[in-house]
Amino acid sequence: MTAWLAGTWRRSSTWVIVGPFAIVLAFPFYWALTTTFKHDLDLYNQKSIPYTYNDASGHAHWDFWNYMTFHHVSFLFKHTEYPTWLLNTAIVGVAVVAITLVLALPAGYALARLSGAWGQMAGVGIFLVYLVPPTLLFLPLSRLIAELNLQDTLWAMILVYPSFTVPFATWLLMGFFKTIPQELEDAALVDGCSRLKALWRIVFPVSVPGILTVVIFAFSLCVNEFIYAFTFTSSTSERTISAGVPNELIRGDVFFWQSLMAAVLIPSIPLALLYNSFLDRFIKGFTGGAFR
């Protein structure tokens, strides 16, 4: 009985602490979801209850489906190039993640294992590059992109985004590699592996949490990035979500709120699910090396 009480107490206290956080964090999703399907009349009516669907007089109804509209989602898909922006975002994200891994994995490993005290300093130096704001860099980089004739193509972003994903990923992986016991590699070397083979067969497989963290984080950065995406592309068909949505759903002083909400909700759901699926590994990836 005492054990049952203790278990119940532990579970309920967890919910008491976690519950409010969960509500606060889930609220933007709920808000976006409800707004997406609102009629203009409901959205702008001060008498309406904003958390549900209301009639023209502002009265909420349980049969909310009768007071919803798909018009704004339809507008998003039929009258803008939203599906193209989604695809462009995926292309850029996948390419940048691939480039980031190719560069950051060996760099992070080298800095963690091979460079001694200089490795730490170089790691910090690389991380500092990540802190240079795009608002300062977009003008000189525009020049570079123009020189390379990459303006208004996805390649502009594929080329530039690694400039901020690689430093962060290298720094993160460097910390993570330090948590992997040196003895594992030594054993592999003694057994006849080359350093590259040891890296490939021993180090990388046990570094999956760190690598996953880099994948998710680099992809999120690509999805969220605005300034470069906006500066380097101007054709509707070459835009990613972050540049396309504010450009075509904010028209002068008129915001197309419902379509805007739908546009941000759609990509954020899979991203949120991805984060949740790998949450434990993600935490491991971020905290790896924190105590060394």
Next chain:
Amino acid sequence: MAKDGDELEVVSSGLSREDLLKRGAAGAFAVSMFGGLAERAHAFAGPMKFKGRQLKGDLSILQWAHFVPAYDQWLDSTYIKQWGEKNDVQVKVDHINNALLPSAAAAEVAAQKGHDMVQFLFPPSALEKSTLPMNDIVQEVTKKLGKMTDVAYRSTYNPKTKRYFGFPDNYVPDPIQYRKSMWFNVGIAPNTWENVRKAAPLLKKAGHPVGLGMSNELDSNMFLMSLLYCYGSSLQDANGNPAINNKGTIAALNLMKDIYQNGMSDEVFAWTAASNNQAFLAGRLSMAVNAISIARSAEDSGNTALSDDTWLRPIPKGSTRALGNEHVMGIYFIWRFAQNKEAAKQYIVDQQLGYRNHFLQSKFYNFPAWTNAVKGGFKAMNKLAAADKHKPLGKYTILTTIAQRYTTNVGYPGFANAAIGDIFNQSLIPQMFAQVAQGKMTAAAAAASYQSQFKTIFAKWKGQGLL
């Protein structure tokens, strides 16, 4: 466009090794990652061209995403296609959020590459050195349509360099939009600023304050400059000298302080360009100074009670006059580095010469820079506006009156020069009003202080030879 008998072929000439490698890598990536998406992979390989077509036959334009989506749809899918076919030019219009136009233009200047021409919504006077003079096409259009409106002339001409740094395409009248029933209930008409001052506390008490922004954004900038004109003040005199330190400015500052303290709330200091629209559409505001996007959005929302009760009228009269800035001024400019300057000029001229459809498709938002660009001038525009079916019937006819008698340029009574543009971009006027309204400065001290700041700004641009 292609002539009859032209064949489709892939343009293969001029493919450098660098291009080949780039496209090869792109194609390989696209095919490997998205093998099923043939169209996508094809897009990387480069577009199909008509035989004999040269790149110089393309024209690219950057302009704002119009608040009427149907206007952009018509422009992109009908107008530019027809114009392109007629002139054998492939036209592409990219639309962006108007707030992002300056940074997009800055990036294109930095790269010395980009669109052939850009349409700004305020006079881009500071960009004069990067743009082509438009004197020739202004003269061409003037020969055909007669004199352009004064607001257009003073927004695009630089008397110092004797250049039109941009081509005036359109301007947007800036009426006040007010809730007829609410003003009727307080028994006051919004025809003078004194009346607005009297009504503001009563309307706030009724739960429907007036909405006059004092924030770093376009609407506040435009409205507050207009208020200065109404009280006999202005940012500069007719000769282009700073002229803010006067009794009119002090009177306007004190008026806004009163209206804010008795009839508004702190939110007006943090407004964006959309804030007055949204508050009006929510039924909260009883008055806003804005282009007709508010009234049109009310109609589109299906809220007939609100839209029928939304009336338009010219800017209220101050102690001196009733005069307001245009809400936005559509100005095309062509970059010096543009690839197709001739086509750009021809496009601009042709668009102005046949503006009737632009006026109609924009729902009377865009007024042509040359009144006769709509055949019959203001009379014809008035007739078109009168045919609008929304209630109160004929509500949009007031726009032609506002355009004719109550609209002027940013920089009145002088020209919209680079110094005025700088003051506008820094939102110094809203800041001056906000500081007085919040009690941080007296009206007299603010007028003197900003006069001093203006002198520095004017001197800077004089030093650059633009004033």
